[in-house]
Amino acid sequence: MDPAQANPRTARDDWWRTAAVYQVYVRSFADSDGDGIGDLQGIRSRLPYLRDLGVDALWLTPFYRSPMVDGGYDVADYREVDPMFGDLTDFDEMITDAHGLGLRIIVDIVPNHTSDVHPWFVAALAAAPGSAERDRYMFRDGRGEHGEEPPNDWESIFGGPAWTRLPDGQWYLHLFDPAQPDLNWRHPEVRAEFEQILRFWLDRGVDGFRIDVAHGMIKADGLPDIGWTSATTGRRQIELLGKGRLPYFDQDEVHDIYRAWRPILDSYPGGRMAVAEAWAETPQRLARYIGPDELHQAFNFDFLDATWSADSFHKVIDTALAEAAIVGAPTTWVLSNHDKQRHVTRYGDGEVGLRRARAAALLMFALPGSTYLYQGEELGLPEVLDLPDHLRQDPAFGRTGHSRDGCRVPLPWSGEDPPYGFGPAGSVESWLPAPAGWAPLTAQAQDGDPDSTLELYRRALAIRAEHPALRDAPAGDxxxxxxxxxxxxxxxxxxxxxxxxxxxxxxxxxxxxxxxxxxxxxxxxxxxxxxxxxxxxxxxxxxxxxxxxxxxxxxxxxxxxxxx
Structure with missing residues (x-):
């Protein structure tokens, strides 16, 4: 069924301009088979909950075949569902039900890198230096008398050097984990492959894509040094993200990719869209990702990073609206996601943090543009700070001591004890354990309680959907x-x-x-x-x-x- 038949808010082709989008971290949303891991049928079973919450669309984190070194952002096959999440039939059934309830579906696409077990990289490892197989990735000879030094001084986002050396002496680039080798986006075969991947999922009915590391696919010619590293300055290169120039991010040529993708999206009916996870040093550079010949949206992370003060929020909102005015498109608003500490905890944790988080939700829902919710924020979930180290799975944890696992703990649905109805009765413990004190935060416990955070979200989203001042797409600027x-x-x-x-x-x-x-x-x-x-x-x-x-x-x- 066309989602417009069940939800007038999603009827227009520009539905995304004012949509409330709910991010589903697939592994932690709902478990249908009792193995402690969320899956597609689990999402399908909870679609009525999301409809009743009042959202317009779901953004699903990667569910593709993967060794899960980085939570599925290391993709081995972009056209297959990983068995831990189900199969393509499960996906088709889920999207059919979602559309029947008036919910759009956005899926994550990961174009900057693949898994190291992707067939292309396996072939590259088996091939010789200088081969066509290696040209799909960023292989280079090292520096030094015997090539024993990395090709340049770039650092991984997850800590340490961005290069790994092979037994044959060559190095390959990975801006993230060594299990996530960067693709060479100047290679025509790479570009053609991803255009076909987009069509594969569009043919299955997806309504849009969230583009992971949308600013990162093109690296500066010659792969120049930055001139300093964390070892020499005590400051990590990633600290420049969104504040300065890095030769591996936000290169002008990346826009050629999106100008090739936009006609593909436009060739499908029903308002297919794309939103960029992009960082740039100025509003003007970020605005370049958005427009009638490129992408529809880019995330506004400054709102997420605002401090709890009127001046901070005022400045961030004005800046975001100015960015929107540059391209005549609405902005996006987000308070939490799968990479950031939950905002209840960022705002002070406990009673203070929850009070501020509830206020921030009303602020966000009242702003012009679209809003992105992260699963569990409607329950007022805090960050889980005391996970045992041996259970943490974030690949950055071992290198930096920083972990994103605390915001990825599975949702509490019902009951008095962990895993709080995350799976069917008798299920094993969830893949990350939920705290013992979460019983009052379950969806079941909050349902119908007029003072609960869940009911606050339901009421606010219902007003947002119906009130003419909030539901209409912003005009002009x-x-x-x-x-x-x-x-x-x-x-x-x-x-x-x-x-x-x-x-x-x-x-x-x-x-x-x-x-x-x-x-x-x-x-x-x-x-x-x-x-x-x-x-x-x-x-x-x-x-x-x-x-x-x-x-x-x-x-x-x-x-x-x-x-x-």
């Missing part, structure tokens, strides 16, 4: 937001028809302007703030203090208002 004057440490802005503002910074509203407008207020100050001037409350992340007149928005809280 892609902004659709007007800042209102507010006290120190307070953010206030208006979406929708402009009815003016009163002298206290609230919305005065015209005779009927309030019906098509919404005001969002977020209190990041150190004291409650009066909100009577903003209108009728629609939803709050925490109860307002005070009587009906003289109402106060508590500290670390947000509220939406309908102007009077």
């Amino acid at each position: 892609g902004t659709g937001l007007t800042w209102l004057e507010a006290g120190p440490g307070v953010l206030a802005f208006r979406r929708g028809d402009d009815g003016g503002t009163d002298t206290d910074g609230g919305a005065a509203g015209g005779a009927d302007g309030g019906a098509h407008a919404l005001i969002c207020v977020v209190n990041l100050s150190g004291a409650p703030v009066p909100v009577d001037g903003y209108g009728v409350p629609l939803i709050t992340s925490a109860p307002l203090d005070g009587p009906p007149r003289g109402r106060l928005l508590p500290v670390d809280a947000a509220a939406w208002f309908r102007p009077a």
Whole structure:
């Protein structure tokens, strides 16, 4: 079934402009067969939950055949489902059911590198230096009298050098784990292969792609040195990501790839799209990834990295909207993902962190553009900080001590004890153990509780879907937001028809302007703030203090208002 028949929000070809997209970390979402690992049939069984949550689309992390050195981002076969997740029939059944419920499906594509057990790399290892098989990857001779030094000083994102030497003396490039060799995207066979991979999944009905390391496929000519390493300065090269130039990221030629991909997406009906995981040193360079001849969206990671202050959020929002204005397209907003510490913990953990996370959700949902949720944030899950080291599977952990496993712990669905209904009754322990204290956070425990984070998300997403000020795609410059004057440490802005503002910074509203407008207020100050001037409350992340007149928005809280 066409998703538009079940969900009018996804009926338009530009559905992605205002979509609420839910990221599914497949391994940790839902387990259908009791082996402790999430799978495609597990996703299929929970699709009604996602429909009822109010999202428009799912983004699935890689489920392709893989040795799982890096959680599936080391792909051995881009056209097969890994047996731990099911098979292609399971995928087809899942996407059919999703479309029947009005949910779009975005899948991850990993074009910068393959697994070291991909047939191409296996053939390259068996071939001689200078062979056609090795030309699909980045093989080079080393420096030094006997080639014993790496070809340049580049570092892996996961720590250590970005080069590994083979017994025959040559080195190969891997910007991530040695099990993830980088492809040579100047090779026509590489480009042709990925164009066919896109068509393979588009033919199966996927609605879009999230492009992993979208800024990384092209490396600077000559592979020049950076001139310093973490060993010489104590500063890792990855710290320049999004802040400076690196010869292995954001090279101009990468845009040729996306100009070749866009006609493929446009040749399929129904609004197929692509969103880039891209980092660039300026808004202007990031904006180059988006446009009618390249990609539809790029993630806005600055919003995720904003500190808990009005000034930080205000600056990030203004910058993101300015980036959107450059290309006349809406931006994206995200608070957490599978690579970052969950924002409940980033914002202070415990009661403070959860209170701030709830407020941040209302802020994010009120902004123009599309929003990306990470699974479990609707339950208020914190980062799991005390996983035993021997259970951690992030390949970066052994080299840097940093692990992303804490945000990848399987979801708690029901029950009093781990693994909290992650799999069927009698299932084995989940692949990463859930904490003993998560029983109050399960979806079952929060369902129907008006004070729960799950119900807050459901109500906010329902308003977002129906309110004309939030559901309509931003026009023209892609902004659709007007800042209102507010006290120190307070953010206030208006979406929708402009009815003016009163002298206290609230919305005065015209005779009927309030019906098509919404005001969002977020209190990041150190004291409650009066909100009577903003209108009728629609939803709050925490109860307002005070009587009906003289109402106060508590500290670390947000509220939406309908102007009077």
